[in-house]
Amino acid sequence: MRKHITAILGLACIPCGVWAQNDSISLSTVEVVASPMVRAVGATVEVQTLSRKDLKDLGIDNVADAVKRFAGVSVKDYGGIGGMKTVSIHNLGAHHTAVSYDGVTVSNTQAGQIDIGRFDTDNLETLSLYVGDEDNLMLSARQYASAGVLSLQTERPQFDSGRAYHLRVNLQGGSFGLASPSLRWAYRLAEHTAFSLYGKFTRADGNYPFTLHNGELVTQEHRSNTDINAWQGEANFYHTFADASELAVKAYGYYSQRGLPGTVILYANASDERLWDEDFFVQTAYRRTLSRQVQLATRLKFTHSWNRYRDWGSQYADGVQTDVNRQNEYYASATLGWHIAPGLDAALAEDVSYNDLDNNVYVNMNYDVPHPSRWTSVSALTLKWRCGRWKVNGNLAYTYAAEHVTVGEAPADKHHLAPALSLNYRLLANRQLYLRAQWKNTFRVPTFNDLYYRRLGNINLRPELAREYSLGLTWNTSHRAMRYLAMTLDAYYSRVKDKIVAFPSTYVWRMVNFGKVDIVGVDLTLGSQVDFRPRWNVKGTTSVTWQRAVDKTNPSSQIYNNLLPYTPQWSGSASLVLSTPWLNVGYSVVMQGSRYSAEQNKREYRMAPFWDHSLTLSRDLRLHGCTVHLQVKASNFTNAQYEIIQYYPMPGRQFSATAGLDL
Numbered sequence: 001m002r003k004h005i006t007a008i009l010g011l012a013c014i015p016c017g018v019w020a021q022n023d024s025i026s027l028s029t030v031e032v033v034a035s036p037m038v039r040a041v042g043a044t045v046e047v048q049t050l051s052r053k054d055l056k057d058l059g060i061d062n063v064a065d066a067v068k069r070f071a072g073v074s075v076k077d078y079g080g081i082g083g084m085k086t087v088s089i090h091n092l093g094a095h096h097t098a099v100s101y102d103g104v105t106v107s108n109t110q111a112g113q114i115d116i117g118r119f120d121t122d123n124l125e126t127l128s129l130y131v132g133d134e135d136n137l138m139l140s141a142r143q144y145a146s147a148g149v150l151s152l153q154t155e156r157p158q159f160d161s162g163r164a165y166h167l168r169v170n171l172q173g174g175s176f177g178l179a180s181p182s183l184r185w186a187y188r189l190a191e192h193t194a195f196s197l198y199g200k201f202t203r204a205d206g207n208y209p210f211t212l213h214n215g216e217l218v219t220q221e222h223r224s225n226t227d228i229n230a231w232q233g234e235a236n237f238y239h240t241f242a243d244a245s246e247l248a249v250k251a252y253g254y255y256s257q258r259g260l261p262g263t264v265i266l267y268a269n270a271s272d273e274r275l276w277d278e279d280f281f282v283q284t285a286y287r288r289t290l291s292r293q294v295q296l297a298t299r300l301k302f303t304h305s306w307n308r309y310r311d312w313g314s315q316y317a318d319g320v321q322t323d324v325n326r327q328n329e330y331y332a333s334a335t336l337g338w339h340i341a342p343g344l345d346a347a348l349a350e351d352v353s354y355n356d357l358d359n360n361v362y363v364n365m366n367y368d369v370p371h372p373s374r375w376t377s378v379s380a381l382t383l384k385w386r387c388g389r390w391k392v393n394g395n396l397a398y399t400y401a402a403e404h405v406t407v408g409e410a411p412a413d414k415h416h417l418a419p420a421l422s423l424n425y426r427l428l429a430n431r432q433l434y435l436r437a438q439w440k441n442t443f444r445v446p447t448f449n450d451l452y453y454r455r456l457g458n459i460n461l462r463p464e465l466a467r468e469y470s471l472g473l474t475w476n477t478s479h480r481a482m483r484y485l486a487m488t489l490d491a492y493y494s495r496v497k498d499k500i501v502a503f504p505s506t507y508v509w510r511m512v513n514f515g516k517v518d519i520v521g522v523d524l525t526l527g528s529q530v531d532f533r534p535r536w537n538v539k540g541t542t543s544v545t546w547q548r549a550v551d552k553t554n555p556s557s558q559i560y561n562n563l564l565p566y567t568p569q570w571s572g573s574a575s576l577v578l579s580t581p582w583l584n585v586g587y588s589v590v591m592q593g594s595r596y597s598a599e600q601n602k603r604e605y606r607m608a609p610f611w612d613h614s615l616t617l618s619r620d621l622r623l624h625g626c627t628v629h630l631q632v633k634a635s636n637f638t639n640a641q642y643e644i645i646q647y648y649p650m651p652g653r654q655f656s657a658t659a660g661l662d663l
Helices: 004-022 036-041 053-058 065-069 448-452
Strands: 047-052 074-076 085-089 097-101 104-107 124-131 148-155 167-174 178-190 192-204 209-214 215-223 227-240 247-257 274-289 292-314 318-342 344-359 373-387 390-404 413-425 433-446 464-479 482-504 509-531 534-553 570-579 584-592 610-623 626-635 644-645 652-663
Touching: 036 047, 036 464, 036 482, 053 124, 053 570, 053 610, 065 074, 065 085, 065 097, 065 124, 085 097, 104 274, 104 292, 433 534
Parallel strands: 097 148
Antiparallel strands: 047 124, 074 085, 097 104, 124 148, 167 178, 167 652, 178 192, 192 227, 209 215, 227 247, 247 274, 274 292, 292 318, 318 344, 344 373, 373 390, 390 413, 413 433, 433 464, 464 482, 482 509, 509 534, 534 570, 570 584, 584 610, 610 626, 626 652
16 A cells, blocks of 8 residues: 555656756746646645646546545545446535535535536536635635535636637547537627537446456456436526626536446346436526625525436335425525725625425325425625735634424424634745644534435434544745646544434434544645646646544444444545647546445455556647547556445446547
8 A cells, every 4th residue: 555655646756857857948938827736735725626627638527537536535436427426525424515616506405415426527617625615705605614615617708819609519439338429609799798508418328347256256247227318508698797797697407317226246236226317507696896895796596406216126016116306495695795904804695595395205105295495594704814924714604494394393493603714824935835724613404304204304303513623734836847846735633423324223214313423634735747848748646645534423332433434544646647749648546445335344344445547648639720629538447346335336447539629
């Protein structure tokens, strides 16, 4: 393991070695552009960002695959292009991670976690992860109330001089029946008004081969019921008014029909489960400067989600089980920021949302339908102070949730005040060397499934509380041809109280406040870029995480001090991109160390470590005023056989090719 971690760290050092051999290159050939990693060095919290170029050079076309490159992040992946994928920061759980799309959070009150596998990167400008609160003062209150934020930022329309439109067409094909065309069209309606449309279709049969071990017998099998057909589209409208205020409107739609592959236990690989998903939202964001000292940002959003689950089998009375869920959210947010004095700023944010859920689950089981609905208010007061070498951010986030049901008893109202404080100190006046620290409290309200789901729900659940502490050191330098060499090192400790878990009772399982969890870890990121000559450069990045997340619920329990399921102590990633006038070559690797699939850390539950290597070759050609993009990618080219979730084998070696046209 030490050799493997050393190899990952070595990738980031390759550009440094190249620079040492080319220290006579003139700075006149260097384009001075601050990279996302350099900007993260001066932040008060841990920030990691992938730009559009980073995603393109590495051939990453899915948000879930991109997030695996971040330190301190775990992604649960159930395998295949249609498998659900959720993200957790520092093992606090997916419920504590907010997903923001163009500054407005994506929500799912029924389950409390977002499937990030449905978002692709074709239409994104940046993808960022904040462990704590951004330095941006004009956030929504929801983001302040979360342990961390995964931020997706849409690519804004850009037009060449004299041209009022931009068109991008991509066609991707690959292993296991993958076919995915996409189109992005932007049009300039007026000097300060633009409109864009984006659409993508994805289909795949997903019947990839895998190796099945049964004692000494090893056989080659194929995954079944892993097909997917998915349509995704969005429309964006941007306008800048005469007073410099800005309006952005987004309408987003997603529909998918997919098979749900079952667990592979010896030769029981059959599965007939099907899932249909629909998701639609429309959101507006408006920002205006009211005076030299005061700014206003408002957000409105409506979300409608629908899904249908169907399974066939003799265990059902009619031979088939169909569950249908519908949920809606109405959301409004406003943030008022003002400049109090030189170096001192403040903001007050207020979010109000209404959620409801309707389903037929209870009808199928001859239960009365509770039809739950929830009003939620989140208020946040933020202060930001800058003085000399100091940067200090602090906020108070207050959450209040009240629920109503048409049948049965409603749970008690829930409220909580969560403080947070982060700071950054520049240790040397003439060097980019910083010390930073953070303390943050968050909590998550139980989901509708936690409270009401069939006979499993428990309306007496308390909110899940989390406390986070971190201390970090960041550094950046540059010299001659080396554009930058940046490093961040953050140690953290978190404790989760009243963790909501499913626990067996006399007759059935119930959701209870049972767990206590301690999490200790260290995140390390390295990045460097060296410019040889015009249009020649090499860029390397590395992220490594050591983490120990253990159960602290009951000292007399057999699982006390045991590692939580699916929490490796070591994980990491690395990438290396060589850019030339003729060809760009990108290499990346993602790894996880050994971990356990159950709460008991026994040998039979241990899952082997894995390394997933990818290689990308790409080239852009300029032809008659347009750009042709060609790319081929080999994913998991060593054909490693591994699982992220036990009994859900991941795909082995696979290939894809992409051809695109920008006009």
